[in-house]
Amino acid sequence: MTKSSAVNAREAAEPRSTAGGGLLVRGETLTIQTKDRVELTDVTDRVSGLVRDSAVREGLVSLWSMHTTCAVFINESQKALHADIKRLLEEMVEREADWMHNDPDHSDCDRLNADAHLRAMLLGHSLTLQISSGALVLGQWQRVLVAELDGPRSRTLRAQIMGIGD
Amino acid sequence: MTKSSAVNAREAAEPRSTAGGGLLVRGETLTIQTKDRVELTDVTDRVSGLVRDSAVREGLVSLWSMHTTCAVFINESQKALHADIKRLLEEMVEREADWMHNDPDHSDCDRLNADAHLRAMLLGHSLTLQISSGALVLGQWQRVLVAELDGPRSRTLRAQIMGIGD
Amino acid sequence: MTKSSAVNAREAAEPRSTAGGGLLVRGETLTIQTKDRVELTDVTDRVSGLVRDSAVREGLVSLWSMHTTCAVFINESQKALHADIKRLLEEMVEREADWMHNDPDHSDCDRLNADAHLRAMLLGHSLTLQISSGALVLGQWQRVLVAELDGPRSRTLRAQIMGIGD
Numbered sequence: 001m002t003k004s005s006a007v008n009a010r011e012a013a014e015p016r017s018t019a020g021g022g023l024l025v026r027g028e029t030l031t032i033q034t035k036d037r038v039e040l041t042d043v044t045d046r047v048s049g050l051v052r053d054s055a056v057r058e059g060l061v062s063l064w065s066m067h068t069t070c071a072v073f074i075n076e077s078q079k080a081l082h083a084d085i086k087r088l089l090e091e092m093v094e095r096e097a098d099w100m101h102n103d104p105d106h107s108d109c110d111r112l113n114a115d116a117h118l119r120a121m122l123l124g125h126s127l128t129l130q131i132s133s134g135a136l137v138l139g140q141w142q143r144v145l146v147a148e149l150d151g152p153r154s155r156t157l158r159a160q161i162m163g164i165g166d
Numbered sequence: 167m168t169k170s171s172a173v174n175a176r177e178a179a180e181p182r183s184t185a186g187g188g189l190l191v192r193g194e195t196l197t198i199q200t201k202d203r204v205e206l207t208d209v210t211d212r213v214s215g216l217v218r219d220s221a222v223r224e225g226l227v228s229l230w231s232m233h234t235t236c237a238v239f240i241n242e243s244q245k246a247l248h249a250d251i252k253r254l255l256e257e258m259v260e261r262e263a264d265w266m267h268n269d270p271d272h273s274d275c276d277r278l279n280a281d282a283h284l285r286a287m288l289l290g291h292s293l294t295l296q297i298s299s300g301a302l303v304l305g306q307w308q309r310v311l312v313a314e315l316d317g318p319r320s321r322t323l324r325a326q327i328m329g330i331g332d
Numbered sequence: 333m334t335k336s337s338a339v340n341a342r343e344a345a346e347p348r349s350t351a352g353g354g355l356l357v358r359g360e361t362l363t364i365q366t367k368d369r370v371e372l373t374d375v376t377d378r379v380s381g382l383v384r385d386s387a388v389r390e391g392l393v394s395l396w397s398m399h400t401t402c403a404v405f406i407n408e409s410q411k412a413l414h415a416d417i418k419r420l421l422e423e424m425v426e427r428e429a430d431w432m433h434n435d436p437d438h439s440d441c442d443r444l445n446a447d448a449h450l451r452a453m454l455l456g457h458s459l460t461l462q463i464s465s466g467a468l469v470l471g472q473w474q475r476v477l478v479a480e481l482d483g484p485r486s487r488t489l490r491a492q493i494m495g496i497g498d
Binding site: 062092100106 | 349350351352355406410411416419424456459460461463464469471472
């Protein structure tokens, strides 16, 4: 999907849409190989491609991170803003605080990744997006971002695309 | 929808509901003109009206903010609490910190609105709500709130209403 | 659902699934009696049971907290991590700050629970999860957690299960 196909002020003024028919459900997976401990990846084009290929014309798509330490959220895709997002996550949830999840007396987790669990909780692990006229509904600057919070790792996202087919 | 039509403890004890049929999908838009930079608007009655008029009896409704700096979330609609919400957002994400998104050396954004991007990320840009017996499912004190975080502006929300029709 | 039935790397490599048919919508309620003011409860097995019993094979399930001060989110179910989550919530939103919602000059709420409203807002009041092959789609360590933030109380969650039936 190009930015120009996103719903915008002009489209908002168009008549309401109503559609009826049989239900189509399509399951897909997306994988990402991350390179850093904390890393943001823009998957908008990949999710848009799955929606376009699904033959679902009007409906919803759920995008789900299969990991506790990997989040999915909406924001602008800009390098400077992504640096600010990482800074805020570090300020809100310190990596080096004496978290119990990192304490071998209380936890058998050897990744010492309490910060990653807590940061993912604040961002959220899933999005449920809209599909209209066979395309993802997004605002002009909105992009679907995946937050790796305990990488580098291979990550899996599942997409459930559901609605009225072509 | 009035508060009395929300699902409550009494209804929770009622038998389970099961319904089957053809799928209906209805797309709608809501616009809001905000007056302040940071402002909370209760859109519950407008969303309930869209659901009631949609002819969807059992299903889901996705409410999506078309903007990176405008959020949608659930809470009580009370003036004092809304002041607390704004205070917390200001404390968690300072407006005047030296965010890279506001730095002309790193960003071409002239709105200096990094705080708005970061605050919206914490609140979330969408809700997926339930529809039962043709009405929005909400708890007694739950209201659907829109957070303007970089106003005043005209804002658009899209509603995708999906389920079994009348 | 056992952990082994969750979607994992192996399943991610399987062919795409596509299913079509009539729409089934099932409404259910879950109740929880909490014992502490702030308490996390793992409801994964109960939600999985509702999905299994619903006869929905491919679709979505919305899980909705009917309360402003009770949240639903995803994380690992580990005692040490849950202590860290409670600590972070206390650090991010102080209970004893002079919130207006707790001030009788500005609010008629006698529960003095502004912190609970604000903490729930950060965690979120709902999840929309995927159903595939009749089971909840979750990563290996992902569990569905309910956060009581102003207990002890009796809490109600509503599940809307929607998709293609058996």
